[in-house]
Structures are given as C-alpha cells and as structure tokens.
Amino acid sequence: MVERKSIASPNLILSAAVKAPGGPDAARDGFRLGPIDLTCGGGSTVAVLGPNGSGKSTMFNLVAGQTQPDSGSVTLSGSPVRSMRARIGYLPQQGMLPPWATPRELCDYSARLIGATGPHGSGLAENALRYWDCLDFQHSLVGNLSTGMRKRVGLALATLHNPDLLVLDEPFEALDLGHIAALRQEIQRRTHAGLITVFATHIASCAAGLANVALFMGNGQATQLDWPADEQSRIAMLEKKFLAAAPPPPGLLHPDSLQASQ
Amino acid sequence: MFSHAGGMAAGILTSWVRSLSSRLPETLTGLVASVVFGALFLHVFRDLLSPDMVALAPAVITKATWAGMALILAGGVALTRRAMAADLTLGWGLFGRLRGLPESVASRMEDLTRFSWAAILGTITGGAAVFAGHAVLTSPESRLAVFAAGFFLCTLPAFVFSRRDGDSFSPQQAHTNRHLFRLVASNSGHTQGHAARLGALARWRTGLILRTPLTWLLAAAWSLCMAGVVAAAAYKVPLPFIALFAWLGGWLASLPLALHAASEARELPFEEAFGVTRGDIARAYMIVAAMIAILCGITPALITLLNREPVDLSALTCLGAGAMAPSLMPFLLWQVDARRPLVQALTSLFSSMFLATAIIATKAAFLLWPVVLVLLAHQQNKRILHEQTVTTGI
Numbered sequence: 001m002v003e004r005k006s007i008a009s010p011n012l013i014l015s016a017a018v019k020a021p022g023g024p025d026a027a028r029d030g031f032r033l034g035p036i037d038l039t040c041g042g043g044s045t046v047a048v049l050g051p052n053g054s055g056k057s058t059m060f061n062l063v064a065g066q067t068q069p070d071s072g073s074v075t076l077s078g079s080p081v082r083s084m085r086a087r088i089g090y091l092p093q094q095g096m097l098p099p100w101a102t103p104r105e106l107c108d109y110s111a112r113l114i115g116a117t118g119p120h121g122s123g124l125a126e127n128a129l130r131y132w133d134c135l136d137f138q139h140s141l142v143g144n145l146s147t148g149m150r151k152r153v154g155l156a157l158a159t160l161h162n163p164d165l166l167v168l169d170e171p172f173e174a175l176d177l178g179h180i181a182a183l184r185q186e187i188q189r190r191t192h193a194g195l196i197t198v199f200a201t202h203i204a205s206c207a208a209g210l211a212n213v214a215l216f217m218g219n220g221q222a223t224q225l226d227w228p229a230d231e232q233s234r235i236a237m238l239e240k241k242f243l244a245a246a247p248p249p250p251g252l253l254h255p256d257s258l259q260a261s262q
Numbered sequence: 263m264f265s266h267a268g269g270m271a272a273g274i275l276t277s278w279v280r281s282l283s284s285r286l287p288e289t290l291t292g293l294v295a296s297v298v299f300g301a302l303f304l305h306v307f308r309d310l311l312s313p314d315m316v317a318l319a320p321a322v323i324t325k326a327t328w329a330g331m332a333l334i335l336a337g338g339v340a341l342t343r344r345a346m347a348a349d350l351t352l353g354w355g356l357f358g359r360l361r362g363l364p365e366s367v368a369s370r371m372e373d374l375t376r377f378s379w380a381a382i383l384g385t386i387t388g389g390a391a392v393f394a395g396h397a398v399l400t401s402p403e404s405r406l407a408v409f410a411a412g413f414f415l416c417t418l419p420a421f422v423f424s425r426r427d428g429d430s431f432s433p434q435q436a437h438t439n440r441h442l443f444r445l446v447a448s449n450s451g452h453t454q455g456h457a458a459r460l461g462a463l464a465r466w467r468t469g470l471i472l473r474t475p476l477t478w479l480l481a482a483a484w485s486l487c488m489a490g491v492v493a494a495a496a497y498k499v500p501l502p503f504i505a506l507f508a509w510l511g512g513w514l515a516s517l518p519l520a521l522h523a524a525s526e527a528r529e530l531p532f533e534e535a536f537g538v539t540r541g542d543i544a545r546a547y548m549i550v551a552a553m554i555a556i557l558c559g560i561t562p563a564l565i566t567l568l569n570r571e572p573v574d575l576s577a578l579t580c581l582g583a584g585a586m587a588p589s590l591m592p593f594l595l596w597q598v599d600a601r602r603p604l605v606q607a608l609t610s611l612f613s614s615m616f617l618a619t620a621i622i623a624t625k626a627a628f629l630l631w632p633v634v635l636v637l638l639a640h641q642q643n644k645r646i647l648h649e650q651t652v653t654t655g656i
Contacts, residue, residue, distance in 0.1 A: 066534060086537035096532045098525070100473045106532075112462050113536040157532065 009042040010077050010087075010164040012063070012196050017072035019062055033058045033220040035072055040213060042194035045187060047207035049200070049238060050217030051245055056200045057093050057169055059217065063198055064090035064167040076165055086114060089163035091154045093170050093200075099143030103134045103153045106142070107160060114161045128156040131186070133179065147174040159186060166190060168199040172206055184210060204242075208234035218245045322497050324398055331395040333486070335412055338387025340479075342380050342416040380417045388412025463538065463546035467522060471550070477518040484558070487511030491562045491580070495569035501576045502622050508562035508584035509618040513611055515558050516588040519551055520595065520606035527600035544596065544642070551592040559585030575625065582621040582628060587614035589631075593638035596645050 018034035033055040040046055048056050061067045062074050065081035065088060076084045097106065107125035111117070116124050129135050132152040137145060142153065151174045158166060172180055187210050190197050201207050207214060214225040214234070225241070228234055388409035392399060399405045471477050490507035493499075526543075533543070563581035591610050598605045617634065620627035 064535070085535065088535065090535040098470055098532070100470045105469075109462070109466055110532075110536060113459065113533060113538065158535065161536075 009194060010196055011042065012038070012040040012044070012081075012165055012198070013073075013075050014038040014063070015073045015075075017062055017069040017074050019058055019067065019069050031055070031220055033062070034069070034222075036222045038215065038222070038224070040196055040198075042196065043191055044196050044213055045191045045211045046196075046198040046213040046215060047201060047211030048198065048215045048217060048222075049202070049204075049207055049242065051242070054217040054245075055220040055222075056217050058220075059222070060090075060092070060167055060169045060198070060200065063165075064088055064092075066090070066092075081165075084165075086161075087164045089158035089161065089166040091151075091158040091168045091171055093173075097142045097150060097153060097157075099141060101142055102139050103129060103142065103145075103156065104138040106153065107156055110157050110160055116161070124160055128160045131159075132156040132182065148176060148179070151175055152179060155183065155186075162195075164195055166195065166197045166199075168197070170200050170202070172201055172203055180206075204235045204238040205231075207238060208232075214238070216241055216245070322499060325493070327395050327398045329490075331391045331408065334391045334394055335387060335415060338383060338390070338412055339415050339418075342383045342387075377417065381413070384413035384416030387416050459538070460542060460545055460549065463533065463542060464549035467546055467550050468553070471518045471522050474518065474522070476521060480514050480517050484511045484515045487514065488561055488565070491565050492569075495565050498569075501566075501579060504562065504566055504576075505579050505583040505618065505622045508558070508580045509586060509614065511562070512555070512558040512584040513587035513614055515554050516551065516591040516610060516614075517603070517607055519547060519554070519588070519591045520603040520610070523547060523595045523600050523606070524603040541643070544592070547592040547595060551588050555585040555588035558588050578625065578628075579622055582631070583618040586618045586621070586631075587611075589635065590614050590617075590638065593635060593642055596642050597638070 014036045017036045018032065020032045031053075036059065038046075048059065050056055058067075062069055063081065065074070065083075065085045068080075068082060074081045076087065081088065101109075104125065107128055108121060111121035111124045129138050132155050134149070134152055134156055137149060142150060145153070151171070155168075155171065158168065171183055175183065184206070187197050187199070191210075191212070199210075208231045212227070214227050216223045216225055216238075225237065228237060388411070391408050391412045392405050395408060396405075399408060487507045487510050491504055491511070494504045494507060534540075559581040562584045563577040566580045567577040587610050590613055591606065594606050594609050594613070597609065600606075613634075617627065617630060620630060
C-alpha cells in the first residue's frame with residue numbers, strides 16, 4: 001500500500017519466550033505464556049488461533065515489543081523487537097486511540113513520529129486513510145466513531161509506514177464485508193512483498209485463506225500446525241482442533257457431530 | 263421516588279466503600295497523609311495569616327463574601343446541569359416498563375424524578391449561598407432572596423436542558439476546533455531528532471488537552487483566580503492572600519494534565535507502536551507542565567509587580583506560588599496510579615500547598631523546590647522503568 005524501504009529480508013524469531021502477564025510472580029496464579037519457539041522469514045503470514053484466554057493477546061504484546069519476555073527473546077532481523085518498534089505496525093485488540101483526536105490528525109501525527117514530514121508525511125496519511133476508506137470521517141473525533149470505523153483507523157495507523165512486521169490482534173472483528181476484503185488484500189500484498197504479518201482470528205476461513213504458517217494456542221502454549229495445501233482441509237483441521245481444545249457446552253455442536261456431518 | 267433515589271445513593275455509597283476497602287492500605291496511607299498535611303498547613307497558615315486577617319478592610323470582606331456567594335450559585339447551576347445530563351431517570355423508565363405502566367406515565371415519572379433531583383441540588387445550593395453570605399445578608403428578606411435565587415437557578419436546567427443535551431464533556435457534543443489544534447499540535451518541521459520528537463509529543467498533548475471542554479472550564483476557574491489576584495493586588499490586600507489566589511489558580515490549571523494522563527493510562531498510548539517510550543511520554547508531560555507553570559507563575563507575578571509600590575520581591579512569592587502545582591504535577595502522575603486523576607489532584611494539592619505556604623513564609627523555601635522536584639523525578643523514573651519491564655499497562 002505504502003512504498004518504503006524495508007529491511008532486505010526481515011525475520012522474526014521467538015526463542016523460548018516466556019511471559020506471565022502480571023509479572024514473573026503472577027505465574028503462581030496459573031497462567032503463563034510459553035516457552036514459545038517460532039521462526040518466520042520474509043513473506044511469512046502467521047495466523048494465531050485459540051480459545052479465549054489462551055494467551056494470544058499476551059503473545060501479540062510480546063511480538064509487537066509492547067512488553068518484554070520474562071525469559072527467552074523475541075527478535076526482528078536480529079535485534080530485540082523492543083528496539084525495532086518503528087519497523088513494527090501493531091493493531092491491538094482493544095482500541096487505544098485518543099477520543100479527542102480526528103483520524104486525519106492521528107495519521108498526520110503518526111507520520112511525523114516516524115520522521116515523515118511535509119508533503120511526504122501528508123501523502124502517507126492520505127494514502128492510509130484512502131485505502132481504509134476513512135476519508136469520509138477523517139475530520140470527526142474518534143470518540144464519535146463506530147467500533148468498525150475505529151478499527152479501520154487503527155488499521156490505517158498500523159499500516160501507515162508499511163512496516164516489516166505487522167501484528168494484528170483480531171483485525172477482522174467489527175469490519176464489514178467490504179473492509180474485510182480490503183484487509184485480506186493488504187495481507188496478501190504483504191506476503192508477496194516479502195514482509196511478515198502475524199494476525200489472530202477466530203474465523204477459520206480467513207486463517208486458511210491467508211496464512212502460510214498457523215499457530216494454535218492453548219493454555220499459554222503454542223503449537224505450530226502441519227498446514228495442508230488445500231484450503232478446505234485447513235478449515236476442517238482448524239475446526240477439529242479448536243472444538244477439541246474448547247468443547248462446546250452440552251447440547252450444542254460437538255466435534256463428533258461435526259465429523260459425522262462431513 | 264425517594265426509595266429509588268435512596269437505593270441509588272446506597273448503591274453508589276456501597277460501591278465506593280467497596281472500592282476503598284479493596285485498597286485499604288493505600289486508602290489509610292492517603293487519609294493519614296492528608297490529615298497530617300492538612301493540619302500542618304492549617305497550623306502554618308493560621309499563624310501566618312492571623313495578623314493579616316485582622317488588617318483586612320471590611321469593604322474587601324464584603325466584596326469577597328458576595329463573590330463567594332456568586333461562585334457557589336454558579337457552581338450549583340453547573341452541577342445541576344451535569345446532573346441533568348447524567349440520565350438519572352433511566353431507572354424510572356425501566357421500572358415503568360417492567361411494571362407495564364403506560365409510556366406516558368413512565369415519562370411523567372421520569373420528569374418528576376429529574377425535577378426532584380434539581381430541587382434537592384437547588385436547596386443545597388441556596389442554603390450554601392445563604393450560609394456563606396451570612397455576614398452580609400443581615401435581613402431575613404435578603405436571605406430568602408438569595409435562597410430563592412439558588413433554588414430557581416438550579417431547577418431551571420431541569421426544564422431547559424433535555425436529558426444528555428447538557429453533556430458537553432464527551433466528544434459527542436464537542437467541536438473539533440481544528441484550526442486551534444493545527445496551530446498547536448501540527449506546527450512542526452522535522453521529528454528526526456530526539457528533542458524534536460519530544461516537542462511533537464508535547465505539542466500533540468497540548469492540542470488534545472486544549473480540545474477537552476473540561477480544560478476550558480478549569481481555565482475559566484483559573485481566570486477567576488487571576489481576577490482574584492488583580493482585585494487583591496488593587497485593594498492592597500496582604501501578600502499571602504494574593505499568593506493564595508495564585509497558588510489555587512496554578513493548581514486548577516495543572517488538573518487537565520492529570521485528567522489527560524489518566525485517559526492515556528487506561529490504554530497503551532498508541533505512540534508506543536511507533537517506538538515512543540514511556541519515558542518520552544513522561545518527558546512530554548514535563549514540557550507541557552513547564553509551559554503551564556510559566557504561564558501560571560508569570561501572570562500573578564506581573565500583576566503583583568504592577569500593583570505593588572514600592573516594587574519589592576513579593577512578585578517572586580506569587581511566581582513561586584502560582585507555578586508550584588503545575589511544576590510538581592508531571593512528577594506525581596506515575597507515583598501512585600496514573601489512571602486515577604483524583605489521586606494526582608489530591609497529592610498535588612497537598613504537596614504544592616505545603617511548598618507554596620513555605621515560600622509565602624520565607625523566600626529561603628525556594629531552595630526546597632528543586633530538591634523536591636529531583637526527589638520526585640528520581641522516584642517516578644524508577645516507577646516508570648518498573649512498569650515498563652513488568653506490567654502491560656502504563
């Protein structure tokens with residue numbers, strides 16, 4: 001979407017990364033993420049799936065450099081992600097946009113923060129707002145926007161500088177069909193451009209259609225799935241894996257009935 | 263109706279007590295510190311002011327009393343307007359629908375509830391104004407007139423403003439004032455260097471703070487304090503009173519910082535996704551606070567300088583008193599919990615009150631100021647660093 005010189009071939013490496021969300025002592029309460037090992041080269045598109053509370057957002061905070069691992073390391077092209085945040089785009093699950101700013105002001109300001117000023121910065125902001133269809137409400141306060149509109153503004157900010165690593169925590173949530181298509185197109189463009197994208201989703205078809213690496217999270221542990229080539233097989237694998245990890249309440253859809261229907 | 267209001271009040275009280283008891287150690291510490299600071303302040307200030315108080319001209323006392331009554335009435339009206347916007351009647355509508363009452367009856371009950379709230383607030387406002395003005399309201403008729411004015415001014419919003427119409431404290435009702443924002447927040451050349459980036463962070467926050475309606479309300483309160491400084495200086499009122507107005511104005515002007523920091527601290531600041539650290543954000547607040555401190559210090563100092571004859575060092579005292587709270591605020595934001603602006607407001611109130619009183623008492627206390635700032639900065643840096651490495655929230 002936006003032209004910018006990137007690292008020749010970025011790579012993301014999680015090496016035995018461990019994180020307890022409330023600090024190392026909080027591990028006593030039960031939940032701890034990791035240890036996670038993952039290596040992604042340029043052009044990797046990683047789908048992260050798992051039941052609610054399985055540690056996806058904690059892992060995303062680690063990968064985006066928002067928090068540091070308690071042990072192990074997370075590096076982007078050999079440097080700790082925390083020092084590479086200017087090359088990372090991050091869309092958190094929950095909005096963190098100031099309600100008193102407008103999308104246009106946010107994009108202009110973000111462009112300035114990455115060192116793009118004047119016409120170049122304005123161009124970056126304009127392109128991002130246009131791609132994510134935000135021009136109609138670019139001068140409205142964020143506090144007045146709907147959830148879907150805020151999500152699009154968040155996506156515009158995350159992709160503004162065409163980052164080497166794009167981390168999207170449940171990006172499809174609250175988007176309408178047209179903008180889901182735009183997001184799918186952007187992720188595919190990044191894959192072809194040799195950039196890394198990591199996203200979480202609960203929509204099996206999105207993961208199956210876009211990702212070339214799939215991670216399944218459960219109780220803070222990540223398992224890399226043996227991804228079949230066929231998209232339908234991927235969806236079936238994900239549904240089976242998901243329903244086995246988080247069985248539905250009695251009376252609702254059960255893994256066995258799903259298998260029987262197939 | 264009263265049982266409904268009583269139930270609501272009991273609910274608010276219960277949740278407040280529960281919230282306090284869940285943080286008992288912090289609450290107790292805060293209470294003890296508040297009592298100690300308050301007592302110390304009263305002790306120091308009483309001794310300092312007693313002779314000055316006696317020297318005050320009766321005309322000044324009369325004018326100050328009238329001004330106080332006007333402020334109470336204005337505050338009461340503003341409070342009632344806020345209460346009318348807070349949808350206090352929602353419970354009645356729900357009650358009506360659950361009981362199967364016709365829509366018109368439920369709506370009437372809602373109106374009655376709104377008016378009752380306004381009447382309660384009007385009674386309190388009118389009573390407070392009469393109490394504050396007892397020195398000048400000598401006849402029963404004058405007391406009745408002031409009470410009636412308070413009551414009717416407060417019940418007026420119940421009729422004038424429809425529900426939520428008066429809520430100008432959310433973006434839904436706010437104007438974007440784009441030109442002012444562009445002037446303040448977007449006026450930058452390059453942001454490549456660290457200093458330039460800090461400038462951009464500070465300008466951005468200044469723009470957002472100026473856009474918040476509450477800031478303008480506090481700015482209006484600050485200007486009232488400056489009017490107080492002008493009046494006190496013009497009437498040749500003793501210096502501690504001028505400095506008191508200056509300090510109060512500075513404290514009010516520093517509150518938008520705490521409020522904005524609280525709104526940012528509830529989520530990860532989005533700038534972090536662009537490589538901005540929490541230390542940078544804290545430094546940006548220091549820049550904004552420095553600007554506020556300069557404004558709040560220089561304004562009363564200049565007013566005093568222009569009104570005092572012969573010219574002496576009293577302007578310096580006003581400068582210190584006015585700039586005290588804004589200068590302390592950025593070093594208090596992350597000391598306890600940035601998400602709770604009331605904590606910041608109280609800590610800055612007591613600490614700035616203590617230091618300002620010391621400066622009013624003796625100019626040697628100016629030496630304390632940098633020492634306190636360095637200690638607070640050291641403590642806060644450790645706290646920010648700790649949060650950055652351990653927790654997910656700022």
